[in-house]
Amino acid sequence: MINLESKFIGSMIGSAIGDAIGELAFFYNEKASLEDIIKTSEKLIYTDDTAMSIGLAESLIERRCVDQEHLGNTFSKYFFQEPWRGYASGPPTIFYMVRERGLSYVEASRSLFGGKGSFGNGAAMRIAPIGLFYYKSDSLYEKASLSAEVTHAHPVGMDGAAVQAYAVSKAVNLDPGKEFSKEEFIQNLINFSRTPEIKEKMELVKRLILEDVSPEIAHDFLGRSVSVDESMPFAIYSFLKNPKSFKECLFCSILHGGDRDTLGAMACAISGAYLGADAIPPVWRDKIENREMIERLALSLYKIVEDQSNKC
Ligand code: AR6
Numbered sequence: 001m002i003n004l005e006s007k008f009i010g011s012m013i014g015s016a017i018g019d020a021i022g023e024l025a026f027f028y029n030e031k032a033s034l035e036d037i038i039k040t041s042e043k044l045i046y047t048d049d050t051a052m053s054i055g056l057a058e059s060l061i062e063r064r065c066v067d068q069e070h071l072g073n074t075f076s077k078y079f080f081q082e083p084w085r086g087y088a089s090g091p092p093t094i095f096y097m098v099r100e101r102g103l104s105y106v107e108a109s110r111s112l113f114g115g116k117g118s119f120g121n122g123a124a125m126r127i128a129p130i131g132l133f134y135y136k137s138d139s140l141y142e143k144a145s146l147s148a149e150v151t152h153a154h155p156v157g158m159d160g161a162a163v164q165a166y167a168v169s170k171a172v173n174l175d176p177g178k179e180f181s182k183e184e185f186i187q188n189l190i191n192f193s194r195t196p197e198i199k200e201k202m203e204l205v206k207r208l209i210l211e212d213v214s215p216e217i218a219h220d221f222l223g224r225s226v227s228v229d230e231s232m233p234f235a236i237y238s239f240l241k242n243p244k245s246f247k248e249c250l251f252c253s254i255l256h257g258g259d260r261d262t263l264g265a266m267a268c269a270i271s272g273a274y275l276g277a278d279a280i281p282p283v284w285r286d287k288i289e290n291r292e293m294i295e296r297l298a299l300s301l302y303k304i305v306e307d308q309s310n311k312c
Pocket residue numbers: 047048049086087088089090091113116117118119120121122123125151154226227259261262
């Protein structure tokens with residue numbers, strides 16, 4: 001079994017790399033041209049997915065718990081510092097509402113989209129730190145939904161994020177030196193989910209994997225929008241289709257259309273948590289911006305978990 005530090009780092013840095021390379025794939029959508037541009041790029045630049053994941057990790061480390069107000073403030077701080085990272089409309093709307101109208105983050109989040117809250121994939125794309133921090137905790141679902149609710153209050157937005165966090169935690173617990181049952185992995189996610197929308201999509205992922213359906217067709221079935229029930233399932237599919245290779249998992253997740261940066265961030269958070277940091281091509285790791293900071297955050301999360309000094 002590889003060490004847990006490597007799994008924590010692999011998940012956090014892997015997700016950042018998946019995000020950055022996924023974003024490039026919007027412009028270079030063939031494997032060869034994408035590999036060329038990665039080679040010639042000096043730096044890999046991540047998007048809002050990783051900016052928010054960094055915020056989530058920092059808040060967990062500082063508060064040792066999911067503290068919604070602190071978490072919202074941390075997200076907001078990074079948004080106002082770097083608003084160009086590619087945020088969709090929801091989170092910034094919340095940050096302005098809190099700043100200008102004095103609402104709490106959860107009140108603002110619940111008011112979006114006609115009072116239904118967001119079911120975008122923005123809570124799932126950033127959730128690796130929760131999957132790591134609570135990787136052996138019974139309260140993972142509750143913590144994941146609390147972290148999601150700050151910006152994504154729709155039940156499907158929270159459920160999709162919780163299932164993505166659970167996939168990361170399962171991947172941490174698995175030994176990459178041994179075979180695992182894909183059917184059992186996906187069945188665990190089905191049992192963990194709490195909305196019919198996500199459960200149904202996870203059932204579909206199970207069929208697509210067991211019947212060895214190609215990525216093109218799988219993506220047609222699962223959907224290509226930014227809603228979490230149409231993107232997170234394809235990230236799970238991409239991991240299960242390529243469990244032994246970080247690189248192939250990434251290419252599968254981002255080269256078939258859809259919300260490429262976020263698909264890369266989600267699929268690679270799981271792959272990195274399973275395979276560990278050494279499975280990531282070293283040149284990619286060297287090129288990702290803020291590598292040291294992200295890896296330091298992953299190690300701090302690990303230390304808190306191992307010392308059992310998390311407050312809840
Ligand atoms: N009703 C209708 N449409 C909705 C609803 C709803 N309840 N919820 C979400 N949408 P948002 P995110 C649609 O704005 O999830 C970035 O590029 C709506 O069209 O909460 O943080 C990231 O990198 C809305 O604009 O943002 C991700 O790729 C959209 O879903 C992506 O955007 C996104 O929801 C995630 O953004």
